[in-house]
Amino acid sequence: MISRTDTILSVRELRTEFRGGRGNVRVLDDISFDVGRGRIVGLVGESGSGKSMTALSLMGLVPRPQGQVSAKSILLDGTDLATLSPDGMRRIRGNEISMVFQEPMTSLNPVRRIWDQVGEPLAVHHGLGRRAIRDRVLEMFELVGIPEPKARLEAYPHELSGGLRQRAMIAMGLICEPKLLIADEPTTALDVTTQSQILKLMLDLRDRVGTAIIMITHDLGIIAEMCDEVNVMYAGQIVEQADVFDLFERPSHPYTRGLLASIPKAGAARATKRMPSIPGMVPNLAKLPPGCRFGPRCGDAMPVCEQPPGLAGLGRGHVARCWLHASSPATCAEGAAS
Numbered sequence: 001m002i003s004r005t006d007t008i009l010s011v012r013e014l015r016t017e018f019r020g021g022r023g024n025v026r027v028l029d030d031i032s033f034d035v036g037r038g039r040i041v042g043l044v045g046e047s048g049s050g051k052s053m054t055a056l057s058l059m060g061l062v063p064r065p066q067g068q069v070s071a072k073s074i075l076l077d078g079t080d081l082a083t084l085s086p087d088g089m090r091r092i093r094g095n096e097i098s099m100v101f102q103e104p105m106t107s108l109n110p111v112r113r114i115w116d117q118v119g120e121p122l123a124v125h126h127g128l129g130r131r132a133i134r135d136r137v138l139e140m141f142e143l144v145g146i147p148e149p150k151a152r153l154e155a156y157p158h159e160l161s162g163g164l165r166q167r168a169m170i171a172m173g174l175i176c177e178p179k180l181l182i183a184d185e186p187t188t189a190l191d192v193t194t195q196s197q198i199l200k201l202m203l204d205l206r207d208r209v210g211t212a213i214i215m216i217t218h219d220l221g222i223i224a225e226m227c228d229e230v231n232v233m234y235a236g237q238i239v240e241q242a243d244v245f246d247l248f249e250r251p252s253h254p255y256t257r258g259l260l261a262s263i264p265k266a267g268a269a270r271a272t273k274r275m276p277s278i279p280g281m282v283p284n285l286a287k288l289p290p291g292c293r294f295g296p297r298c299g300d301a302m303p304v305c306e307q308p309p310g311l312a313g314l315g316r317g318h319v320a321r322c323w324l325h326a327s328s329p330a331t332c333a334e335g336a337a338s
């Protein structure tokens with residue numbers, strides 16, 4: 001896998017808990033992975049598996065005090081985000097790491113002109129004046145392929161199509177030249193044609209600007225098209241981690257195999273925009289089964305699956321949290337020093 005010097009983000013043992021009336025619920029457990037410089041790393045899994053929570057935890061956006069994030073380390077180009085104060089995180093957010101969400105309308109203010117919002121990180125982090133910001137937003141609009149960019153600067157969010165709004169949000173995400181962009185289902189709300197245009201734009205930007213991207217999606221088709229490495233999430237854990245080719249060639253966790261086997265043919269999964277289903281339900285995190293979290297849904301379950309499985313190494317940085325491979329224990333992100 002990637003060498004340490006090329007690693008832009010290195011997450012080790014991230015845990016996120018929510019305090020509730022009936023005790024704490026751990027929504028993320030032992031999340032460890034790396035993102036290489038200029039690489040696209042996928043987080044994939046069913047609804048509720050913890051993909052967005054991983055993103056929010058990295059961004060310092062988990063609501064407090066009910067949400068509590070802890071980690072051995074979260075190194076962003078050498079800075080440990082796990083030790084930063086809320087003020088320290090505010091200086092990083094939108095500047096060194098930024099995020100693009102599923103539905104741009106919810107993160108845009110309907111009564112502010114688009115250039116003013118897209119350029120806001122420059123005002124917040126770099127103290128630029130209005131003219132300089134406007135010029136830079138225009139450059140960014142050109143970069144993300146917004147047609148007639150000059151005229152569009154003055155638009156209000158509702159005057160842009162969904163696809164153009166998402167391009168504007170990507171421009172906003174990239175305006176401070178972040179080291180890492182986290183895209184949480186960035187195309188789920190878009191029609192199929194616009195979706196593929198936005199994905200193409202993101203690939204193109206990675207090649208031209210070199211930004212590393214964490215791509216969060218339900219869609220294994222998007223993973224195959226976009227990602228270099230993949231983390232498959234289930235019930236708050238990473239259950240399989242591999243290079244994208246390796247994952248599709250040698251899916252090793254029964255959950256991953258289930259996801260792959262249930263992809264409908266001829267693009268039907270993309271058309272419905274839903275994860276293909278595996279029989280059974282994602283467990284309630286407050287009432288997890290004692291052993292393997294996937295055990296109750298797993299066709300390969302054995303008596304030993306009553307115990308929680310550790311991570312097994314399958315070579316070339318490929319790991320799976322499954323007793324089927326228990327003869328070769330490993331750590332997540334085993335390719336990097338942990």
Ligand SMILES: Nc1ncnc2c1ncn2[C@@H]1O[C@H](COP(=O)(O)OP(=O)(O)OP(=O)(O)O)[C@@H](O)[C@H]1O
Nearest residue numbers: 018027045046047048049050051052053054063285
């Ligand atoms: N504010 C909160 N308080 C308590 N639990 C929460 C809170 N927000 C999310 N969760 C729980 O955290 C778990 C992970 O949720 P998350 O939003 O990360 O899933 P996801 O993989 O992004 O799903 P989706 O594909 O539906 O977006 C879920 O069980 C969810 O109920």
Ligand SMILES: [Mg+2]
Nearest residue numbers: 051052053184
């Ligand atoms: Mg989500």
